[in-house]
Amino acid sequence: MLDAGFTGRGERMVNSQALLSVRDLRKWHELKRGLFGRVDYVKAVDGVSFDLKRGEAVSIVGESGSGKTTLGKTILRLYKPTSGVILFDGIDVTNLKSRELREYRRNVGFVQQDPFGALAPFMTVRQILEEPLIINKIKKRERIKRIRSSLEEVRLTPVEDFINKYPHMLSGGQQQRLVIARAIILNPKLIIADEPVSMLDASVRIEILTLLRELQRRHNLSVIYITHDLSTTRYFSEWIYIMYAGKIVEKAETGEVLSKPFHPYTRALLNATPDPDPKNRFVMRDVPPGEPPSLANPPKGCRFHPRCIYMKKGLCDKKEPPEVEVERNHLVGCWLYA
Amino acid sequence: MCPPLLRVEDLRLYFSTRKGAVKAVDDVSFEVDRGETLALIGESGCGKSSLAKAIIRLLPRNVSVYEGHVYLNGEDLMNLDEEEFRKTVRWTGISMVSQAALNSLNPVIKVGQQVAEPLILHKGMKGKEALEKARETLQRVGIPETFADRYPFELSGGMRQRAIIAMTLITNPDLIILDEPTSALDVLTQANIMNLLKKIKRELNLSFIFITHDIALSSELADKVAVMYAGQIVELSDAERFYKSPLHPYSTKLMASVPTLRENKKLEFIPGSPPSLIEPPKGCRFAPRCPYRTEDCSRDPPLISLGDGCYVRCWLHWKG
Numbered sequence: 001m002l003d004a005g006f007t008g009r010g011e012r013m014v015n016s017q018a019l020l021s022v023r024d025l026r027k028w029h030e031l032k033r034g035l036f037g038r039v040d041y042v043k044a045v046d047g048v049s050f051d052l053k054r055g056e057a058v059s060i061v062g063e064s065g066s067g068k069t070t071l072g073k074t075i076l077r078l079y080k081p082t083s084g085v086i087l088f089d090g091i092d093v094t095n096l097k098s099r100e101l102r103e104y105r106r107n108v109g110f111v112q113q114d115p116f117g118a119l120a121p122f123m124t125v126r127q128i129l130e131e132p133l134i135i136n137k138i139k140k141r142e143r144i145k146r147i148r149s150s151l152e153e154v155r156l157t158p159v160e161d162f163i164n165k166y167p168h169m170l171s172g173g174q175q176q177r178l179v180i181a182r183a184i185i186l187n188p189k190l191i192i193a194d195e196p197v198s199m200l201d202a203s204v205r206i207e208i209l210t211l212l213r214e215l216q217r218r219h220n221l222s223v224i225y226i227t228h229d230l231s232t233t234r235y236f237s238e239w240i241y242i243m244y245a246g247k248i249v250e251k252a253e254t255g256e257v258l259s260k261p262f263h264p265y266t267r268a269l270l271n272a273t274p275d276p277d278p279k280n281r282f283v284m285r286d287v288p289p290g291e292p293p294s295l296a297n298p299p300k301g302c303r304f305h306p307r308c309i310y311m312k313k314g315l316c317d318k319k320e321p322p323e324v325e326v327e328r329n330h331l332v333g334c335w336l337y338a
Numbered sequence: 339m340c341p342p343l344l345r346v347e348d349l350r351l352y353f354s355t356r357k358g359a360v361k362a363v364d365d366v367s368f369e370v371d372r373g374e375t376l377a378l379i380g381e382s383g384c385g386k387s388s389l390a391k392a393i394i395r396l397l398p399r400n401v402s403v404y405e406g407h408v409y410l411n412g413e414d415l416m417n418l419d420e421e422e423f424r425k426t427v428r429w430t431g432i433s434m435v436s437q438a439a440l441n442s443l444n445p446v447i448k449v450g451q452q453v454a455e456p457l458i459l460h461k462g463m464k465g466k467e468a469l470e471k472a473r474e475t476l477q478r479v480g481i482p483e484t485f486a487d488r489y490p491f492e493l494s495g496g497m498r499q500r501a502i503i504a505m506t507l508i509t510n511p512d513l514i515i516l517d518e519p520t521s522a523l524d525v526l527t528q529a530n531i532m533n534l535l536k537k538i539k540r541e542l543n544l545s546f547i548f549i550t551h552d553i554a555l556s557s558e559l560a561d562k563v564a565v566m567y568a569g570q571i572v573e574l575s576d577a578e579r580f581y582k583s584p585l586h587p588y589s590t591k592l593m594a595s596v597p598t599l600r601e602n603k604k605l606e607f608i609p610g611s612p613p614s615l616i617e618p619p620k621g622c623r624f625a626p627r628c629p630y631r632t633e634d635c636s637r638d639p640p641l642i643s644l645g646d647g648c649y650v651r652c653w654l655h656w657k658g
Contacts, residue, residue, distance in 0.1 A: 272529035
C-alpha cells in the first residue's frame with residue numbers, strides 16, 4: 001500500500017511493478033469564489049485510483065462530462081491535482097515543477113482528439129517533429145535521425161514526400177499519424193490518447209488504432225486510451241475502466257467488462273451500443289432515463305442513483321458505495337455487491 | 339400500382355470551385371416506400387449530405403449542375419420553381435434534421451414557439467392553435483408540455499434534439515431526412531433518441547432517410563441500406579441481406595472495419611483514401627483500393643439488379 005513515504009519529491013520507489021499508480025486523485029476546477037471565502041468547484045475527477053503496468057493498455061470509457069479528459073490531462077500534469085498522488089515509474093510526480101516536470105513529460109506522449117487543432121498550421125512536418133527535440137536539447141544529427149525513424153514508425157512514408165508538407169496538406173488520418181509521431185519521438189513510456197479517432201471515419205479509425213496497438217507492443221509502451229466508444233475497446237486494450245461523474249465505477253479486464261458487466265451504468269452503456277444487425281430496428285433499447293449529473297453539484301451517495309433502477313432508498317442516495325472485488329481483478333463501486 | 343413515396347432518378351449535383359467541378363452527387367437513383375427507412379452510409383466526403391440537400395433543395399450558390407428527377411408521390415419536384423417548392427414541399431412534404439441541428443434553435447425564443455413556427459409559416463395556422471399543437475407534439479417526443487415555455491438553454495442536448503424532431507414532425511411530412519441526428523450526443527442519449535425514432539416510425543408510418551457514418555447505428559433504423567462512395571451509390575440493399583452479407587467490395591471492407599461489442603472478429607481497414615470528387619478515377623471509383631479489381635474495372639461498372647429496386651454497382655457480380 002501507499003503511505004507517506006511517497007510524498008517526498010523525486011523519491012524512488014523500489015517495489016513497484018506498475019509504471020503508473022494513481023491514488024485517490026482529485027481535480028476540482030474552481031467555478032466561482034463567493035462571499036466569506038466560499039468556493040464552488042466542478043469536481044471533474046473525484047477520487048480516482050488505479051495502477052497501469054508497463055506495456056499494458058487501459059481504456060477509460062465515459063460519456064462527455066464524466067471527467068475522463070480531465071483525468072488524462074491531470075495525469076499529464078497539464079493540470080495541477082487538487083489532491084491525491086500520481087506515481088510514475090516509482091517517482092512521485094504529483095507536485096513536480098519546471099525542470100523536473102519537463103523531464104516527466106518527456107516520458108509521456110499525448111494524442112488529442114482533433115489532430116488539425118493539435119498541429120501548428122504554419123509549421124512543416126519537420127518543424128513540428130523537431131520542436132520537442134530542440135526543447136530537449138537533442139543534437140542536430142540525432143534530431144534528423146529521430147524525425148525520420150518516427151515518421152517511418154507511423155508509416156508516413158516515403159519520408160521525403162511528407163517532411164516538408166504543412167498539416168493542411170495531409171488527410172485527417174495522416175494528421176493523426178503525425179500527432180502520434182510527435183508523441184513517440186522522445187521515446188516515452190506512456191501514451192495518453194484522448195479520443196484519438198472520434199473525428200475520423202470508420203476505416204481510418206481502425207487504421208490509427210491498429211497503429212497505436214503496434215507501437216504499444218513494439219516498444220512495450222503503456223497506453224491510456226480515453227474514449228466514449230465501448231465497441232473499439234475490445235480490440236485495443238487489456239483493461240477497461242468505466243467512468244461516471246468523476247469516478248471510476250467499474251474496473252476489469254476487457255473481456256470481463258464486456259461479457260460480465262456488474263455496475264448498472266456499465267450494463268446500460270453496453271445495452272445502448274449497437275452492433276450491426278438488421279434485427280436492431282425491431283427492438284427498443286433498455287436505456288436509463290435522465291442525463292449525467294452536473295459535476296458542480298453531484299448527487300449524494302452513488303452518483304448514478306437518480307437514474308438507477310436498483311436504487312435502494314436510504315443507502316444508495318445517502319452513502320458513497322465502496323469498491324467491491326466481485327471477482328478476481330474485477331472491481332465495482334456499487335452497493336448491490338457490497 | 340401506386341408509385342413509391344420518393345423516387346430519385348439519375349440525380350446529379352456538382353459544385354463549381356476554383357479547382358474544377360466537384361461531383362458531389364453523380365448519377366444517383368433509389369426509391370423509398372411509405373413507412374420505410376433508407377439508411378445512407380459512407381465515409382465523410384462521399385456525398386451523403388449533398389444528396390440530402392439535393393433532395394430537399396437547400397443548395398449553396400456555387401451549384402453548377404443540378405439535374406435528374408426527384409418524384410414525391412409521383413410528382414416530379416424538379417419541375418417546381420423555388421417558390422412552389424418552398425410552399426408545397428419543404429416542411430410539408432419533406433423535412434430535415436440537419437447535422438448542426440442542436441445549435442440551430444434560436445436562444446431567445448421559447449421552445450414551444452419555435453416548434454410551432456413551421457405550422458404558422460407553412461400551414462397558415464393561427465398562433466394559439468399552433469402552440470397547442472406544438473405542446474402536443476412535444477409530448478409525443480417525450481418532452482413534458484411545460485417545457486414549451488422554456489428557452490433552449492434550459493434543455494439538455496437530448497431534449498433539444500427531441501424538440502427539433504418535434505419541429506420536423508409537426509407539419510405531418512411524408513418523409514424526414516435525418517442527417518447524422520445523433521452524432522453530437524452521448525451514447526445513452528443517442529440510444530434514447532433512436533428509441534424515439536423507432537417509436538414514431540411505427541406509430542406514424544413515416545419514411546426516413548437516415549444519413550450516418552456509423553454503420554452499427556444505421557442498423558437501428560434501416561429497412562434498406564444505400565452505400566455511397568465518391569458521389570455514387572455503389573450498393574442498395576435490403577437490411578436483412580446487407581448486414582449479413584454485403585456484396586460490393588467497398589461495403590464488405592467497410593463492414594470489416596466495424597468493431598463489434600458482442601463478438602470478436604478480425605478488424606480490417608481499407609488502405610488508401612477516397613478519391614477526389616473533382617477528378618474521380620475512370621471506371622469503377624473504388625477500383626484503385628479494391629483487392630478484387632480486374633481489367634473490367636477501368637470501364638464504368640453496370641448496375642446489377644438484385645430485385646426489389648436493389649442493386650450493386652460492380653463488375654464482380656456481372657454475369658453476362
